[in-house]
Amino acid sequence: MIRLQNIEKVYRTDTVETLAVNGISLDVAKGEFLSIMGPSGCGKSTLLNIMGLLDEPSKGIIRIDDQDVSKFSDQQLAKFRNKKLGFIFQSYHLINDLQVIDNVELPLLYRASSAKERKDLATEALEKVGLSNRLRHFPNQLSGGQRQRVAIARAIVGKPQIILADEPTGNLDSAMGNEIMEILINLNKNDGTTIIMVTHDENMAHKTHRLVRLFDGSQVV
DSSP states (O other): OOEEEEEEEEEOSSSOOEEEEEEEEEOTTOOOOEEEEEETSSSSSHHHHHTTTSSSOOOEEEEEEEEEEEGGHHHHHHHHHHHEEEETTTTOOOOOSSOOOHHHHHHGGGOOHHHHHHHHHHHHHHHHTTTOOTTTOOGGGHHHHHHHHHHHHHHTTTTOOOEESSSTTTTHHHHHHHHHHHHHHHHHHOOOOOEEOSSSOOOHHTTSEEEEEEETEEOOO
């Protein structure tokens, strides 16, 4: 589903050059649940952003679903991301002025779908994460765990083949973190969604199919 070939990412300023990702080659199979671990600043989130086409590598090739996305225009990348990929962030990234159902609908606004189709898909996604009774609430009326459920619903509303999750349990207590992990495991198992997750939590990482470790931008395991 995803193939990285000798990926390198360098950040440059006038005086400093930082190698954030160093020569990583990695294959992620369709339907796999992969976790990425490593100390802070080791390149985990940078690698995830490259895999999610949110950041461009300095060198290397990215293939997703057997397509060389490095050759895509910005418009093609945006369309491809919207159709194929879903994103979950540690800090939720919800819009506080929008009700839950409207937050979940957001990725569908870039598709040729009717208002009814958007509402139906958003409602279905919220039912999957156990929040069908919170459609008209606002994010600041929800707990942290509920907000992360909304973020997951938003990630899956467009039925993406791949979900990229950056520390999805990082802001939650252990009980709520386990609930969020169960949702991700069920999405992977029941829907066949490929999931790549960055985490600091060994317990969460060992619930996934495979663990990749990074250190100073390089893959060590």
